Amino acid sequence: MVFRVAVAGASGYAGGEVLRILLAHPEIEIGALTGNSNVGQELGGLQPHLLPLAGRVLEPTSAEVLAGHDVVFLALPHGQSAAVAQQLGDAVLIVDCGADFRLHSAADWEKFYGSPHAGTWPYGLPELPGARAALEGSKRIAVPGCFPTGVSLALFPAYAAGLAEPEAVIVAASGTSGAGKALKPHLLGSEVMGSVSPYGVGGVHRHTPEMSQNLSAVAGEKVTVSFTPTLVPMPRGILATCSAKAKPGVTGDQVRAAYEKAFADEPFVHLLPEGRWPSTAAVTGSNAVQLQVAYDESANRVIAISAIDNLTKGTAGGAVQSMNVALGLPEELGLSTSGVAP
């Protein structure tokens, strides 16, 4: 059976990556592509890398255009998904790449996003305990943020096994596509090449409560998160360096065992052999996660580091993976675990 899919927000980086992945998916037919300011333009000029869709023309993002598809991917600015979802009805599978339906806490949502909370949808990170079951058959999916994907996968095994104190410290490096196609001076090539810089420092980044939500649920206690994102000179990729103090008596062997157990059956998460460390290049363009963990005895901390492609596993690949689960398709269908490297 072939599912007919529409993509709203097809001219941005998230929408483009959804399309790149769907083009390789054997059970998908690509239907309507919608935009906003660029309605009427050919995709070839906006996403020149999507050769098979070069002649497609962007339509308006409206319920009329999006109707009649089996699946609709929303790659829209925050706050616009709820209205579209309501108009599309309950029968269509809606995969929201935005933030609108990720958080359980209305208070957190309002504090970090400044608008009324729209609700909570099943969370599209199948590797998290309980997440896969919630996605099966669901007609609504909230795709995780890119940083929360990398961070949650890196740390949840430590919390699930009760090995870490509930104060996580995270520094994550992101490629520039994480900031989207917005025309901002600090995102110009001249500014980002040769430069690393932090942003959203001090607990203000919007992905912070999402990480805390994921880790707290697994830990069974409130996990605070100190999160510092940095922008690095590459288009794609997130390397998340995550650590937490070890609970008393924890050993390195326990840590290793917890991670091996957590990912033993996960097709996309590759816990590296000891002595090797993840690199973002190795997962570029793929849905794979590379992960390593260490126990630093002198500092008494568990250090877990993950590498993902922010646009693939961090957004569009995770979205298609979750779609596969929701539709009852094989979870790996259409998703590559080979990175484009070097």
Place this chain on the structure above:
Amino acid sequence: MVFRVAVAGASGYAGGEVLRILLAHPEIEIGALTGNSNVGQELGGLQPHLLPLAGRVLEPTSAEVLAGHDVVFLALPHGQSAAVAQQLGDAVLIVDCGADFRLHSAADWEKFYGSPHAGTWPYGLPELPGARAALEGSKRIAVPGCFPTGVSLALFPAYAAGLAEPEAVIVAASGTSGAGKALKPHLLGSEVMGSVSPYGVGGVHRHTPEMSQNLSAVAGEKVTVSFTPTLVPMPRGILATCSAKAKPGVTGDQVRAAYEKAFADEPFVHLLPEGRWPSTAAVTGSNAVQLQVAYDESANRVIAISAIDNLTKGTAGGAVQSMNVALGLPEELGLSTSGVAP
């Protein structure tokens, strides 16, 4: 039917890309992987982006190991392919990613490579006039060099239509993977980032006679090539800026028409609409070629510019495309035309 494939030289950039592409090919089963100094090592430590093959162990490059496959890809240093080919016999399809069997002229071979000429095999650039027919059913394929791929595609339509004088001037920018994994000081990241530099200037680059051979065959007269390669700070991609004086009376419309005709039915070559220009990012990791042509009236030159991924269409993708032709498979099987961008 599934073909069993061995790859000799699996730890280098060319061999790695062959494997990345074959992993997505529905009619291929990956057999022996061979190396040289790294025999016995796991591929996971050498090609960390090829997650599905991480546990595979490199075997010696010998006739014993390579025997028993339907297809053998050779990604070996120049001069080593002939001996291997002879031992494997005539029944196996051998796809040589090296230079050994590309040149017709023994004199050119000896001048540029400094060793005896081993012979000439059908040339793996199906888009060239006559090439596809020579590949069909062949048991031997000489994969073109990366620069000759981009340059020949950019210029042959002008010569095929008799529009250009037989003196081509080419400046091509290449990503660093074109230089291979060799440990040379000028290839260190610290040296290449922030830097563009030429090499092999003045007619001494080994790809020069190959370009001249291709263009001369199409032109029906000897085409001299002034070729300057430059190294640019990116891992992959070739942008070839090619020009030649227009023959008397040539018009811009004639030039455009010649290119439209040449590529009308080619699945991998995308002649861009007028006003848009190729970029290497758009074809990264894909077998697509982006191409544009202009006629500069004041300088009276035809300027044709192509973008390819040097490892994909420029090496491994072109190799698999030619293998498909030789095996009678659909030419596009297993090959993507969507680049990994941004």
Place this chain on the structure above:
Amino acid sequence: MVFRVAVAGASGYAGGEVLRILLAHPEIEIGALTGNSNVGQELGGLQPHLLPLAGRVLEPTSAEVLAGHDVVFLALPHGQSAAVAQQLGDAVLIVDCGADFRLHSAADWEKFYGSPHAGTWPYGLPELPGARAALEGSKRIAVPGCFPTGVSLALFPAYAAGLAEPEAVIVAASGTSGAGKALKPHLLGSEVMGSVSPYGVGGVHRHTPEMSQNLSAVAGEKVTVSFTPTLVPMPRGILATCSAKAKPGVTGDQVRAAYEKAFADEPFVHLLPEGRWPSTAAVTGSNAVQLQVAYDESANRVIAISAIDNLTKGTAGGAVQSMNVALGLPEELGLSTSGVAP
């Protein structure tokens, strides 16, 4: 004696580089800094690399603000310099980093810039035959374009010595700062990293007539220029690959001798020893030019390649060098020939 200098357009890349160089100039005191949309802002937020000027506030670009300085650098959009110059009077040295006063031909100006021609000022490329004398004591300087700087230095010795046919073919790679701080989608970091692309192809780039003007003056005959600029993933630097057919009977020794003679006494131009080639990294942040030349016998072409920093020797360094000449200061004062590498 200390000269008091104002910089109009201090928030852009050219203005910032003028300031960076002037900060190291022992005979200069930095006076007014002017902007446009960012008047009233501190320079620290706009040019964070200029620590000594972080607290300076941008003033409006007006005759009142710019008056009372010995030297005024104009780093303004094309077409705005003439009006400012007229208001400042004849006593002040005006160094125009824009294009307004570079071209002799009003027809060329109007064709390429689309506005009335404002006139011609002494040309700020002291290495060109005759240029130094015209700059001495001048109160007006037209700073060359960045591409014409690299290209003219690479090719004028061949034309001065009568060695090259009057049809030059040039392909130049430029870092992204050459395109300025404008917020355009194709200049985003996500787009430029990993990508090389051409622009202004086919004789339409505005620097073309300037190159032709410089080379024709030296050659004593009209030199046509086929010029293709490409954008490469680095912030700074231009590598200009320039070639022309050799006149009959020319030898490689003659070519070498012509270049050695042309640059024997030039403090900023470094003709490399044979066998070494320029790289843009080697001249980053410096006023040096690295240059090499070869004669390709099989293609019968002279190939000259230069590397400059587009912002330094290509704009602000060349401007300060010319200012030194005009003011009667030592030409090298305040200018470095050490690049910031790696």
Place this chain on the structure above:
Amino acid sequence: MVFRVAVAGASGYAGGEVLRILLAHPEIEIGALTGNSNVGQELGGLQPHLLPLAGRVLEPTSAEVLAGHDVVFLALPHGQSAAVAQQLGDAVLIVDCGADFRLHSAADWEKFYGSPHAGTWPYGLPELPGARAALEGSKRIAVPGCFPTGVSLALFPAYAAGLAEPEAVIVAASGTSGAGKALKPHLLGSEVMGSVSPYGVGGVHRHTPEMSQNLSAVAGEKVTVSFTPTLVPMPRGILATCSAKAKPGVTGDQVRAAYEKAFADEPFVHLLPEGRWPSTAAVTGSNAVQLQVAYDESANRVIAISAIDNLTKGTAGGAVQSMNVALGLPEELGLSTSGVAP
């Protein structure tokens, strides 16, 4: 007075940067340049960016060659400085860019470097409490490691003011020149571009005890350090993201005040205005440090982030700054605080 300076290890990145800075120093005359495997080669082929020294020839690294200078910079592999220093005698100022004399604890030295401890010299980070006084008139200087420079400057004010718990968590991004010119596969341009990866994870990096030593001295109690370095795709620069839990009752205002006090009179450290964050590009090629600090209330952590150029303030610039202090010269002499940006 002019001091005559020799540089041992002039072909590496550290040695090259020492030379680049000394070329701009008004009280220095550059004497002998020594190398190892490249003795007899011209510097122009090894450090092509140092145009004024292009014709200089490398001599052997021996006491004979290094004798007769006022100052000798050692940029040698670890473990080689002690023997050279002993032979040169007490009258010459020796500035060791290596690690040999940085650590007080012989046990730490032996654990992390695996050889006998050679001793401890005055530490070349003048901004640290007490360091400047120890450097004045000294004939021996141990230049800090690049990471300890960035990290110690970022965190010492918090510890000096008693605001932070003695468990620091540090994740630092470094440009590739930090790894030197060694020919290692993971340092190839093809591997580093587009990639971020960690190394030396889990308390094993050699700079860890040096950071702990610096912070503990200031804190008056043992400060443990969890340090994770990452390699990012740029040639130069370190961004150090450092945090520690705040002591009970600490407020954001106290934190800000402590940092303002610590750096009020420091010429090279620029505590940014609130709301702006450091970037490595802004300090490229300069001896400046950009620094910002925040108090994250929800995680109760002090987060301090510094940007330096690893080769300049992190090595050669810090070395020259300390040399200035030792020689009684103005501390800023010959050192720029303007970065080469964009």
